[in-house]
Amino acid sequence: MNVSSASPSLVPALAIPRATAPAAPSLWSATAPAALPTPPLCVPKTVDVLVIGAGYTGLSTALHLREQGTDVCVVDAHEPGWGASGRNGGQVNPSLKHDPDELVQQLGGERAEALIDAVSGSADLVFDLVARHGIDCHPVRKGWLQLAYGPKSVPALHARARQWQRRGVPVELLDRADIERRVGTRAFAGGWCDGRAGAIHPLAYARGLAAAAQRMGAAIHGNTAVTSLERHDGHWIATTASGARVTASHVVIATNGYSDGLWPGLRQTLLTANSFIVATRPLYGQAAQAILARGETVATSQRLLLYFRKDHTGRLLLGGRGAFPDPRARGDFAHLERSLALLFPQLGPLEFEYRWAGRIAVTRDFMPHVHEPAPGITIAVGCNGRGIALCTSFGRHIAERLTRETAEFPYPVSSLAPFPFHGLQRCYIGAGVAWYSLLDKLAR
Numbered sequence: 001m002n003v004s005s006a007s008p009s010l011v012p013a014l015a016i017p018r019a020t021a022p023a024a025p026s027l028w029s030a031t032a033p034a035a036l037p038t039p040p041l042c043v044p045k046t047v048d049v050l051v052i053g054a055g056y057t058g059l060s061t062a063l064h065l066r067e068q069g070t071d072v073c074v075v076d077a078h079e080p081g082w083g084a085s086g087r088n089g090g091q092v093n094p095s096l097k098h099d100p101d102e103l104v105q106q107l108g109g110e111r112a113e114a115l116i117d118a119v120s121g122s123a124d125l126v127f128d129l130v131a132r133h134g135i136d137c138h139p140v141r142k143g144w145l146q147l148a149y150g151p152k153s154v155p156a157l158h159a160r161a162r163q164w165q166r167r168g169v170p171v172e173l174l175d176r177a178d179i180e181r182r183v184g185t186r187a188f189a190g191g192w193c194d195g196r197a198g199a200i201h202p203l204a205y206a207r208g209l210a211a212a213a214q215r216m217g218a219a220i221h222g223n224t225a226v227t228s229l230e231r232h233d234g235h236w237i238a239t240t241a242s243g244a245r246v247t248a249s250h251v252v253i254a255t256n257g258y259s260d261g262l263w264p265g266l267r268q269t270l271l272t273a274n275s276f277i278v279a280t281r282p283l284y285g286q287a288a289q290a291i292l293a294r295g296e297t298v299a300t301s302q303r304l305l306l307y308f309r310k311d312h313t314g315r316l317l318l319g320g321r322g323a324f325p326d327p328r329a330r331g332d333f334a335h336l337e338r339s340l341a342l343l344f345p346q347l348g349p350l351e352f353e354y355r356w357a358g359r360i361a362v363t364r365d366f367m368p369h370v371h372e373p374a375p376g377i378t379i380a381v382g383c384n385g386r387g388i389a390l391c392t393s394f395g396r397h398i399a400e401r402l403t404r405e406t407a408e409f410p411y412p413v414s415s416l417a418p419f420p421f422h423g424l425q426r427c428y429i430g431a432g433v434a435w436y437s438l439l440d441k442l443a444r
Contacts, residue, residue, distance in 0.1 A: 025356060026086070026354055026356035027356070028090075029203060033208075035080065035081075036210065036211050038076075038222035041221040041242070041244045042242060043244060044247070045073055045219070045244070048071040048248065048249055049071070049072045049248055049251070049402060050073050050075070050238055050250070050252070051072060051074040051251075051254060052226050052238070052251065053074075053076060053083075054078075055083050055084065055255075055256060055391065056388060056392050056394075057254035057256065057380050057391040057398075058395070059080060059085075059395065060392045061254065061380075061395035061398050062213040062220070062395075063218065064395055064399030064400070065218070065399045067216065070399070070402070070403055072213075072219070073218070073220075073246055074218060075220075075224040075225075075226060075246070076220075076221070076223075076224065077223070077224070078222060079222035080220060081207055081210070083255075083256065083359070084257050084387055085391070086202060086206055086358075087203075088277075088358060088387055089297075089308075090199050090201060090297075090388070091197065091299070091307060091309065092127070092141075092198045092388045093123070093144050093194070093386055094120055094121065094123035094197060094389045096366075096367065096384070097366040097367075097384055098366065099163050100116050100163045103115060115410050115411065116167065118410035120164075120196070123141075123197055123389050125389070126200070127139055127141055133211075135205060135208030135209070136208065137200040137201040137204035137208055138204070138311070138312040139199075139200050140199045140312075141198030141199075142294050142295035143193045143194055143195045143197055143294075143297075144296065145174070145183065145192070145297070146301055147191035147301065148190055148301045149187060151189045153301055154191070157192050160192065161173055169194065169196060170194075171193060171194060173192055175189075176190060178190075182294060183292060183298060184287075184293075185291075185344055188300075193296065199295070201312075205388070209392075224242070229263070235247050235376075236249075236251045236377070249376060250377075250378065253266070253381075254379075254381075254394075255381070256270075256361045256381045256383060257270065257359035257361035257381075265418055268416075268418035269382075269416050270381060271362040271363075272359040273359065273360050274325075274326065274357050275321065276319060276320065276327060276332065277319035277356055278352050279311070279315045279316070279317045279352065280315050280317075280352055280353065281352075281353045282315050283316060283347065287347055288347060291310065296309075307320070308340070308343075316340060316344070318336050320335075320339065330355060333355045337350070360385050362384055363382035363384060364417065368380070368381075368390055368394065369381050369382040370394075370398075370409075370411045370412065371413065371414060371416055372413055378398055380394045397409055397411060
């Protein structure tokens with residue numbers, strides 16, 4: 001699909017006002033390198049590709065398009081990394097919610113293997129971009145541990161590990177003693193280690209991608225909300241809140257968990273669940289040093305999982321589900337603070353320095369979604385908690401799809417499929433939390 005080959009189509013323009021906001025307060029916004037200027041768009045612009053959304057997907061798309069010599073402009077209602085790209089736990093996990101064998105059953109062998117290969121190489125892509133562009137984001141690549149509380153859940157994790165092992169992935173099967181030595185807690189019965197994975201400073205990575213794309217010649221404009229999209233004479237015209245217009249042959253919509261009503265029906269295909277994170281003050285002493293001494297990241301195998309790691313300063317971070325509304329007080333994070341204290345009682349009372357939240361885009365099938373609902377429109381959403389690696393891969397492959405006629409596209413392209421009664425998503429999520437909580441308790 002070449003960016004200049006789109007045929008005319010009519011889609012009604014929509015006017016959706018959006019507010020802007022500064023970077024969300026968090027550990028990452030307090031410690032990231034300063035962002036390069038991304039001034040609002042104030043004048044008309046014509047480009048080959050307009051990217052809406054300056055998270056990992058949009059920035060990776062822009063960077064890879066510029067490597068192909070494509071003229072690209074990125075706009076965001078806020079600033080690069082303002083959404084989940086600047087608020088997540090920083091884990092770089094090259095996997096999906098579904099195991100490889102499940103994907104083969106769902107998609108068929110050839111399509112599934114193309115997707116598995118793309119996802120499996122997504123962490124390589126992240127760390128390669130960090131190295132090639134000198135992105136200052138404290139990269140660590142020591143693996144990801146997925147751990148089970150109860151012995152009943154361990155065989156399933158070991159089976160998952162063996163599926164990846166058969167595909168050449170470096171894995172380790174872990175028992176309770178292994179985990180106690182490596183993690184520093186007696187809470188888990190077993191699990192596995194995925195040697196491909198690692199961790200970064202997520203907002204620093206987003207800002208680094210933006211800086212790299214700018215150096216390559218991409219135009220990036222923050223505080224530039226797109227209020228309407230209209231098809232005219234074979235091109236798309238995006239009108240911004242300031243009245244400035246961008247004319248493009250192709251538009252990539254990469255708004256993920258912060259999607260609004262810009263494209264009809266997109267928001268209704270996603271549930272936007274809140275993930276809350278807490279971070280301690282830097283920890284010192286022998287007990288603290290023994291926790292995750294090798295530098296791995298961790299997630300539990302529960303349906304309502306917890307994820308945790310140490311950052312480069314020795315802070316412990318732990319994230320997990322939160323209430324549907326955005327947090328308003330420290331008490332909204334109390335369940336995470338209790339969980340961290342239970343995991344590591346040897347640390348004694350913990351002091352927490354940062355608390356924040358971000359929204360995860362969850363799809364009906366827990367798969368990444370690519371949509372092409374009209375000529376010249378590509379939509380990529382649905383990271384389902386795997387945003388850093390998956391969205392970076394999204395961007396690379398979308399750029400290749402737009403610039404190389406023969407490029408194989410590994411991500412399945414589907415039609416927009418809204419959640420039934422999407423307006424009740426608060427009830428969806430509440431019911432899901434209650435049901436998954438029950439299943440997790442039974443599994444333990």
